[in-house]
Amino acid sequence: MLRYRGKKKVLDKVKELDAFPKVPDEYVDSTPVGGSFSVLTFLITLWLIYCEVTYYLDSNLVFKFMPDTDMDEKLRINIDITVAMPCSNIGADILDSTSQSVFGFGELQEEDTWFELTQEQQDSFEAVKYLNSYLREEYHSVWQLLWKKGHGSVRATIPPRKTKPNRKTDACRLHGVLTLNKVSGNFHITEGKSIHLPRGHIHLNMMFGDSAQNFSHRINRLSFGSPANGIIYPLEGDEKITSNEAMLYQYFVEVVPTHVDTTFESIKTFQYSVKELERPISHVKGSHGVPGIFFKYDMAALKVKVYQERENILQFTLRLFAIIGGIYVVIGIVNTLVLSVRTNLKKSPSISPQKPSYEVKNPYQKNPLLVMPDLSVPLVNQ
Numbered sequence: 001m002l003r004y005r006g007k008k009k010v011l012d013k014v015k016e017l018d019a020f021p022k023v024p025d026e027y028v029d030s031t032p033v034g035g036s037f038s039v040l041t042f043l044i045t046l047w048l049i050y051c052e053v054t055y056y057l058d059s060n061l062v063f064k065f066m067p068d069t070d071m072d073e074k075l076r077i078n079i080d081i082t083v084a085m086p087c088s089n090i091g092a093d094i095l096d097s098t099s100q101s102v103f104g105f106g107e108l109q110e111e112d113t114w115f116e117l118t119q120e121q122q123d124s125f126e127a128v129k130y131l132n133s134y135l136r137e138e139y140h141s142v143w144q145l146l147w148k149k150g151h152g153s154v155r156a157t158i159p160p161r162k163t164k165p166n167r168k169t170d171a172c173r174l175h176g177v178l179t180l181n182k183v184s185g186n187f188h189i190t191e192g193k194s195i196h197l198p199r200g201h202i203h204l205n206m207m208f209g210d211s212a213q214n215f216s217h218r219i220n221r222l223s224f225g226s227p228a229n230g231i232i233y234p235l236e237g238d239e240k241i242t243s244n245e246a247m248l249y250q251y252f253v254e255v256v257p258t259h260v261d262t263t264f265e266s267i268k269t270f271q272y273s274v275k276e277l278e279r280p281i282s283h284v285k286g287s288h289g290v291p292g293i294f295f296k297y298d299m300a301a302l303k304v305k306v307y308q309e310r311e312n313i314l315q316f317t318l319r320l321f322a323i324i325g326g327i328y329v330v331i332g333i334v335n336t337l338v339l340s341v342r343t344n345l346k347k348s349p350s351i352s353p354q355k356p357s358y359e360v361k362n363p364y365q366k367n368p369l370l371v372m373p374d375l376s377v378p379l380v381n382q
Contacts, residue, residue, distance in 0.1 A: 037338075041331040048323050052316070059310040061147055061262075068257050068303040075182045075255070075270065075299075079108060080157075080175040080221035083189060083293070084115040084214045087172035091193045094178065096185030108176040113161070115171035115216065121158050125218070129237035136232055147230030147262075147306065158220055175221075182299055189217075190292030213245045217293055225269035228260050230306070234274050246281040246291045253295055257303035271304075272297070 083090055087110040094105055117125060135142065174189065191213055219238045240249060252275040260267050281291050 037331050037335040041327060044331075045324055045327055048327065049320065052320050052323065056310065056316050058148065059308045061144060062307055062309045064305045064307070065302050066305060068299070068301060070257070070303075071182060073182050073257075073268075075180040076225055077178050077180060077187070078221055078223045079178065079187075080173070080219075081189070081293075082113065082115060082171055082173045082218045082220065084171050084216040085191075086169065087112050090172055090189055090191055092174050092187070092189045094180065094185055094187045096181055097183045098181050100181065105180055106176065106178040108174045108178065111173040111175070112169040113171050113173045114165055114167075114169055115218075116165075117158075118161055118163065121161065124158055125220070125237070125239075129239070132232065132234075132237040136234060139232065143230065146232070149229065184296075184298040187295040187297070188292055189215075190290055213247075213291055214242070215247050215249060215291060215293055216241045217249070222295075223270075224255055224272060225258075226267050228258070228265065228267055228269045229262075230260075231258065231269065231271045233272070240278070244280045248279055248281050248289050248291055249293045250277040251275070251293075251295045252277070253297040254300055255297055256300040259303065259305045261305070261307045 092108055135146070139146075178187075217240055219235050221233075222235045223233045235251065253272050254274070255270050255272045258269050258271050260269065279287055279289075281287055281289050
């Protein structure tokens with residue numbers, strides 16, 4: 001068995017090996033200018049590193065369209081609507097293309113209330129209405145901010161009523177969550193309670209033929225799926241006021257499945273677009289139909305996938321090191337130029353001329369061993 005006895009010497013040689021030789025301390029000249037540039041280099045480097053890391057985390061959003069093949073998925077609809085009629089006079093139902101019994105979809109809660117809002121509720125509703133309208137108009141310029149930061153204020157609810165009027169309730173609030181099939185359907189609110197049949201349902205509105213109808217309504221919430229950043233629900237904050245007793249409101253809703261996969265959330269939700277139509281019902285004038293509020297929704301054939309596109313971590317690291325090295329080199333060059341100019345200014349002669357001064361030095365003043373000869377005695381040649 002062979003043993004290598006020079007291990008210690010090899011380790012010493014490795015310790016002495018230095019690919020980056022250091023400058024001896026006696027050749028280093030510390031100056032206030034160099035210290036200032038060092039601090040400046042450190043601050044600039046920190047700022048650039050922060051900007052690069054922020055840019056890397058705040059990546060670009062990509063929207064990709066693809067066919068929607070998940071037909072077994074359920075569609076959840078969130079509803080909060082106030083109608084200017086008592087709950088005993090209206091009924092809300094859903095009928096889709098599968099003719100499934102509406103009892104399997106869930107049930108909305110009915111709450112008797114007053115259609116007129118308090119000042120606090122009116123201010124809150126007007127704020128939601130204005131903000132939602134502004135986002136719809138300026139979506140092309142703020143869409144990235146919405147998807148990345150969200151808009152929680154639009155999802156704000158109306159605060160509860162603190163004081164109750166001293167009169168009978170004149171409105172009905174319908175709110176809750178229904179789970180629907182992912183097919184086209186019709187959610188409607190009409191006069192009279194409904195009776196469910198094997199292939200549909202009917203509304204017993206003949207019992208309220210003499211009662212005044214008022215389908216003025218306020219939409220506090222109408223959305224599909226889970227709320228997500230970037231999605232604007234056009235009907236939230238919408239309000240319709242009418243004095244006509246036989247008014248038909250129709251909303252044609254196109255629902256688009258949306259898969260959101262970003263850094264902070266990964267959900268499956270839905271967004272929608274809507275077209276509105278309203279007209280008075282008058283059989284005498286040839287405008288036939290049933291007064292009420294109808295939401296006719298249909299599913300889009302394509303779904304949208306939203307995800308973040310981020311560059312490779314190796315590219316990010318190389319760019320970060322390149323920035324740090326570039327700043328170090330540039331600041332070093334500037335520091336050298338400043339020191340050179342400073343040194344040249346110190347070495348430059350004075351501009352004002354000075355007269356030369358002559359001084360006669362007596363060597364006998366500094367050396368006491370030298371004796372000055374007596375010039376009064378004549379020299380004798382020897």
